[in-house]
Amino acid sequence: MATQYSPSESKDLVDQTSLNDANKTDLSDKQTLLAVLQFLRKNNFKETEGLLKKESGITDDDVKTDTAHPSASEVSYALAAYKSDDDPTLYDDHFTDLKAFIESCLDVHKVELSMILYPVFVHMYLELVFNQHEIHAKEFYEKFCMDQEDYYQEDLRKLSTVTKKEHMQENQLMDNFRSSKFIIKMSRDSYTHLKRHLQEKQLNLLLNIIQEHLFIDVFDGVPRTKQQIDSTAGGLLGEATREANKAKVLYGLLKEPDLNIPVEEEEETVEGEDRPKKKKPKKDPLLMKKSKNDPNAPANNRMPLPELKDRDKLEKITAFRETLKRVKIGPESLPSICFYTLLNSWQGVTSLETSEDSSLMSAGFADSLIRVWSLVPSKLRAMKTQEDLELIDKDADDVLERMMDDRTASDSKLLIGHNGPVYAASFNSDRNYLISSSEDGTIRLWSLQTWSNLVCYKGHIYPVWDVKFSAHGHYFASAGHDRTARLWSTDHYQPLRIFAGHLADVDCVQFHPNSNYIATGSSDRHIRLWDILSGNCVRVMTGHKGAVHSLCFSPDGRYLASSGVDGTVIIWDLSKGNMMSQMRGHTSTVCALSFSRDGGVLASGGLDNCVKLWDVNRILNEHDTDIDATIPSTLLVNENPKLLFGSYPTKSTPVLNLHFTRKNLLLAAGAMKIS
């Protein structure tokens, strides 16, 4: 019973508005239709207009009566939530009163209650601005802005630029505050305290704001501590509701197809016996084959995946062979790091990516070029021309070798086609394709056999910040400035799914190893996990204090590491959606994250010119797996500074990419900065 979700209390505060909401949506639908009709009329599309009218059942009268209505009241309608006739000086008093009340509470409640100060502050300020009490708004802002938590200061700075009613339109931040509620998790005790106080004092103004703009998710249990609150706070609109993370996530890996590798099978059994039978995180994906039915794994046909070709099977066999030579790394046996430095990159490097088998590296430049290097002795070659290809004996065993033109061999190849900085690139699993995204709003698919552009996907209109190929090929995901993430398949020029829900730019995207989910990180400081099949958001994770710029799934698929502008590295448990560990140490944006192939070590690197290694095994060992995620106050976050076991600075090269080879050698890459 304790876990019961009980928003009933908050519901009675909210009831009224939800009714209004229903009316509003009806109204807005009609208004849209009317707007379309008006547009058609204006452009003289008489037939279409007639058809639409017929279908929607809108009469001419409707159109006429409504034409004047929306244009005049558009602004006020949209922002009506902020309309208020109160005396501007009241805001100051009420906020001071609220602060005094929170101060007077018991310490256990104080920290929880002080969470509402920030949203109340923001909305009071906006009401003042909306009602054109500009001077009061400014005074109010200056008086209380310093009381807010440090991690809100960036948003507050943005807020402070809004000083006029006119500014409130078309401001992204305003839209978010207006259209969504600020979510706060609070224990029942604290919540009752607050409710009693507000009702006793008859603070209508405060009550209104809390009713309209706050969503208080009440849980049964002891109040949370300051540390617990701080660890999940920081999102643009507060925390995630507990309801958001209820859905089951099938984080297990797909069953590997039987490859019939007789020699390796023997070795495998030997190894299997050597190792004590530990739980999932210890096992590497290829040895998981024996646990036939992982209850957490999705069925192999849940997502339609491309058939394995002979070539893919060969690739898997080589990968497996290399895996057997893997070095075990950890704090006792430290890894080696090979650093690739890009020299003379005067134009600015915006992305670096290494292929899964560590043989290719791509760099995207601010001058819209993409360059691909071979990291292995074999050079990059292009396919022969059509005439020459006809001459080849197609039944030869080495036909793949024969179709390449040796005259074109070089260490690096240039891909030209984009029209803006290339923000991301990703290799296909068989290394025949490269997908890239750019500031020009396009995603391009390149063939690494002909070294030319095959497809240009135009779906995002605005800059595309990130693009990633699925581990199984065929699908790729993109994220962009238009606040959406999209799923594509290489053979469709339109997206298969559009994932909308983030309140600001989606800065990064990452495929789950089983290709059934994608994770996105955003400038609204939330991380979301989406189910590709249904398109639903199945996890919302908050806790970052800055935009999230890199994500990485653990090899077993259960954990997600994230990092970004705030420099903290966070590890999430996807089974419950809770934060497991927060690791501080970087002094600037973290651009790259990589799990070692056995999942025991996490490497992170960023603009502070440093590669850091974190002990994930220790986090897993110290983590209590039996906690109840529905009671936030029971969740503990591991912030042990000893998790950091290696820190390797470069001279003046920001770390833009990290990649563990199959043998657990860490490859890092970056472009040298001349100061």
Next chain:
Amino acid sequence: MAEKHDKEGKISANLSSDSVRVIAESIGFHGVPDDASTYLAEDCTYRLKLIVQEALKFMQHGKRQKLSTADFDQALRVQNIEPLYGFHTPDLIPFRYASGGGRELHFLEDKELDLQEVINSTLPRVPLDVTLKAHWLCIEGEQPAIPENPPPASKEQQKTEILDPTVKSAIDKSKKPGKLVDGGKARLRHKGGNELVKMKELSNHELSMEQQLYYKEITEACVGSEESRRSEALQSLSTDPGLHQMLPRFSTFIFEGVKINVVQNNLALLIYLMRMVKALMDNQTLYLEKYLHEFVPAVTTCIVCKQLCMRPDVDNHWALRDFAARLNAQICKNFSTSINNIQPRITKTFCKAVKSDKTVLATQYGAIAGLGELGSEVIKSFLLPHIKSIGERVQLATEGPVINNADKIAADNIKKALCKYLPPVLKSLRSANETVEEYIAEYGYLGPTIHSAVLKERQSSSAASVTPSQPTPRPTIQLPQQPKTQFVIQSGPSPTLPGTPSTTRFPPGGMSISRTPSTPIPGGSTNQQKIVIMSSQPHPTTPVGQSITLNSMTGGPNPTVVKVLSGSSSSNSSSVGNSGQKIVVMSLPPGNGTGNVQGSVVSPSTAQDLGIRSIFGDQPAHHMSLTKSEPDALP
């Protein structure tokens, strides 16, 4: 709170209504009403801030920490505003400020470019192509000390290490508790007799096998005969990070090397050693303060020593003195503080040499060069008052009844040096229309020379006012034209064989030196050569005075004697040699892998004077006396 106020300060940047009015005027709108301009200013501020916020995203995704104009353009494009084309600059363009006529203005400096000039100018060089370069950032957790990686110990760390040797353990994790440290501690405690005395721990400069090899290679190359190898070695010394572990050894190598080679009058080696000092000083990653007590005496010796070469009248030891003087000036500039008083102490030493009539002219020359390099203030207060007495000595040397060739050359060089250092100072100090007579009255014998030099300086500076300094090129150190001496420096390759010359090679005939007959040669035979190998290792077990004869390797009829010396005292060296050309080589074998080079420094008596021995009084004098008595010392 202070930080928060800072933030507040940053956001209150606003466009003023005055600016709006000025901008309006600049595009032809006059008389914008007050409320309109205020409204516009507020709105523009808001819009600008929005765009900057948007531009920040592009900066972040561009993996940069500095906003660029391109970011701003992209932010404009996202907002469907046409960006400003052609406005690209990698750097900040500062606003200029001007006030006057009751108006304050901030404006951008916009220089007019001559199109013709732009068209006709040569094209800029094509930038180098992007390349990918791999190196090891770390190997099994150890970060190798290669130029690609940051230095293992930053200068700050090295600095704190002086005061607190426990920091050391943080710098190199591989520190093992050596026996020597324990022994040292026990001894000190025994001596002190008081348990409460806080002992400074011994710094342990442990060298890995690679470092020992590196040390050997570098020292060999630096004093070897191959110029290309030497320049490579010096390049390595001046650029490589991670030398701090070997620094004590290098410094002792130089210190001892100078000590001995001064006695041997081996000009070439002294020059090589000074070049090593220069290279070490150029290395940005090294913290040299700890080793000044060895560098300063070595450098000072090379400036003021009475005799630096075998034939003072022929060899160009003046270049060495000049070079060392410049090094000395650089040391003063870099390291002199009010606590260590390096510059005053050095100045005092030089001054004494200048003042005294008994010093050899060569020494006086060195002192003049040393003072001259220290700058105009020093010249003014320490050199100018003594010009007259110097002049008298110069006169005596050039026009006196008994003319000594060596003295004459020295006197000429002193004249030249004075003509180089004095005019820039005198130019501003004395009025332009002073006559030769006044100069003579002031400066005696040297008056006319200085007068003409000052005149010349005045002319040249007025003729080419752009380059006011004298055009004398900074003389690079040149080896005197002398048949190259071949020698191989042997350093102990392993702790078990301290100073054993296992790989010594002597090219046949390579060491015979042809001499000009005028040079006085101490001793008779020149063919017998002596190689003294010094080991400063404090172990008493090392065989002292063990002679190894390498007959077979010389190929010549005369045997080469290799002498292995132990103990750091150099006074032995003068008594060891008995004839001929001597090459003194030192090696600092890392005894038992811990080779505590600082043995003498850590001892309580010397630790007191802040790591810098009072070198100016005794040490150089010691060298000088050695040099002086040298002809007698060598039978």
